[in-house]
Amino acid sequence: MPNNVVVLGTQWGDEGKGKIADLLTSTADIVVRSQGGNNAGHTLVVGDKKVVVRLVPSGILHSSSLCLIGSGVVVSPDALFGEIEELKASGITDAEQRIKISAGSSLLLPVHVAIDKASELKRGKNAIGTTGRGIGPCYEDKVARRGLRIGDLYDMEVFKEKLAALLEYRNFALKNYYGAPEVSYDEILSQVMAVRDRLLAMVADVSAILTEARANNKKVLFEGAQGTFLDIDYGTYPFVTSSNTVAGGCCTGSGAGPRHIEYVLGICKAYTTRVGGGPFPTELFDDIGEGIRARGAEFGAVTGRPRRVGWYDAVAMRRAVAINSLSGLALMKIDVLDGMDELKICTKYQLADGTISDLPPLAAYEYAKVTPIYETMPGWSESTVGITKFEDLPVNAQNYIRRLEELATIPVAIISTGPERDQTIMLNDPMA
Ligand code: GDP
Numbered sequence: 001m002p003n004n005v006v007v008l009g010t011q012w013g014d015e016g017k018g019k020i021a022d023l024l025t026s027t028a029d030i031v032v033r034s035q036g037g038n039n040a041g042h043t044l045v046v047g048d049k050k051v052v053v054r055l056v057p058s059g060i061l062h063s064s065s066l067c068l069i070g071s072g073v074v075v076s077p078d079a080l081f082g083e084i085e086e087l088k089a090s091g092i093t094d095a096e097q098r099i100k101i102s103a104g105s106s107l108l109l110p111v112h113v114a115i116d117k118a119s120e121l122k123r124g125k126n127a128i129g130t131t132g133r134g135i136g137p138c139y140e141d142k143v144a145r146r147g148l149r150i151g152d153l154y155d156m157e158v159f160k161e162k163l164a165a166l167l168e169y170r171n172f173a174l175k176n177y178y179g180a181p182e183v184s185y186d187e188i189l190s191q192v193m194a195v196r197d198r199l200l201a202m203v204a205d206v207s208a209i210l211t212e213a214r215a216n217n218k219k220v221l222f223e224g225a226q227g228t229f230l231d232i233d234y235g236t237y238p239f240v241t242s243s244n245t246v247a248g249g250c251c252t253g254s255g256a257g258p259r260h261i262e263y264v265l266g267i268c269k270a271y272t273t274r275v276g277g278g279p280f281p282t283e284l285f286d287d288i289g290e291g292i293r294a295r296g297a298e299f300g301a302v303t304g305r306p307r308r309v310g311w312y313d314a315v316a317m318r319r320a321v322a323i324n325s326l327s328g329l330a331l332m333k334i335d336v337l338d339g340m341d342e343l344k345i346c347t348k349y350q351l352a353d354g355t356i357s358d359l360p361p362l363a364a365y366e367y368a369k370v371t372p373i374y375e376t377m378p379g380w381s382e383s384t385v386g387i388t389k390f391e392d393l394p395v396n397a398q399n400y401i402r403r404l405e406e407l408a409t410i411p412v413a414i415i416s417t418g419p420e421r422d423q424t425i426m427l428n429d430p431m432a
Pocket residue numbers: 009013014015016017018019040041042043044045295296297301332333334335336416417418419420
């Protein structure tokens with residue numbers, strides 16, 4: 001019976017992590033975010049209520065679960081308290097009490113948003129297509145060891161000094177390199193002071209809570225953000241986010257040791273999507289892609305941007321299985337493929353030099369040149385919406401899923417047939 005389960009994206013994000021994290025949280029005591037920030041947008045649907053969480057762990061809808069934000073996360077106070085207000089409006093009034101934040105989490109400030117936007121403008125046609133939330137610049141400051149952390153708020157004298165140094169550096173770049181307006185020290189300081197006490201009241205030792213939870217046999221769910229191919233090391237660099245989105249990031253970003261992770265659930269769509277720039281070998285530019293985008297409502301939960309859409313990519317999946325040591329898959333949005341004549345699955349790549357490869361290249365410029373090699377399977381005309389038993393799926397849908405499983409070399413544990421909690425086929429509950 002696994003107590004420590006990771007849920008993460010195996011593609012380019014938006015796989016449906018929120019739905020599955022929310023579903024599994026009904027049996028979890030604690031839900032942890034270990035990386036990313038409010039670039040994430042995880043959609044939870046309960047009845048006719050839809051909640052999108054960005055920085056807050058998806059466990060927040062379950063009144064008994066504790067929600068932790070680890071030191072690998074970049075925390076924007078504006079985003080955090082904005083989200084807490086939204087949650088209040090939808091009836092969750094105790095969010096602030098149930099969220100605990102590590103003192104080591106990075107503080108994401110308006111200066112990071114300014115740099116993110118200016119640097120995207122400067123990149124012009126080579127823009128990454130970031131969410132514009134300041135994520136990359138905040139991680140830059142962290143790695144450069146000039147960043148501010150939540151724990152720095154304890155000593156305001158030191159905080160002020162560090163903030164002044166950070167802004168001196170960043171404003172120099174804004175003015176002289178980007179030709180953008182500078183940000184004001186006084187404004188940022190007063191914004192921070194306005195929320196300081198609230199933030200400090202949420203600080204806790206996340207790693208110690210996890211250690212104690214383990215001693216007491218509690219169930220912990222690690223909720224990944226973004227997806228494997230947006231990982232800073234293993235994604236399609238530089239068209240990636242700035243954190244480790246792969247399974248290892250759950251440990252470094254929360255302070256849980258790697259030997260304690262017992263199950264890693266990879267979330268993938270029955271097709272592929274991507275928002276922002278970067279290589280996407282199986283991308284569709286035709287009516288078939290339009291149809292999937294429309295039926296799957298493939299528009300970003302954070303920015304509203306239309307998502308790029310393509311066929312399922314088993315080559316990328318094999319890499320995701322290896323890097324994350326996936327135990328099983330949750331195959332999402334199978335219902336979106338209802339009514340299609342045929343479905344293509346990319347099983348191999350042809351590289352630029354003609355070589356046939358079972359694994360994707362690591363360099364983005366090589367990735368951009370691969371040609372997918374497809375096999376074709378017949379589709380199904382029946383509706384799969386809301387089906388809860390595998391044997392009730394049309395035979396062609398069953399065959400498609402079994403083929404994806406075979407290519408991934410790991411079992412499909414969950415199949416999702418709609419956005420709601422109960423629109424799910426649970427073949428093997430990762431928490432049970
Ligand atoms: P996340 O970032 O991985 O949590 O995914 P998002 O919430 O950004 O995007 C997934 C979208 O698909 C959300 O709008 C979900 O409500 C929706 N969704 C999840 N599972 C299913 C499913 O099985 N079928 C359909 N039609 N929609 C789903």
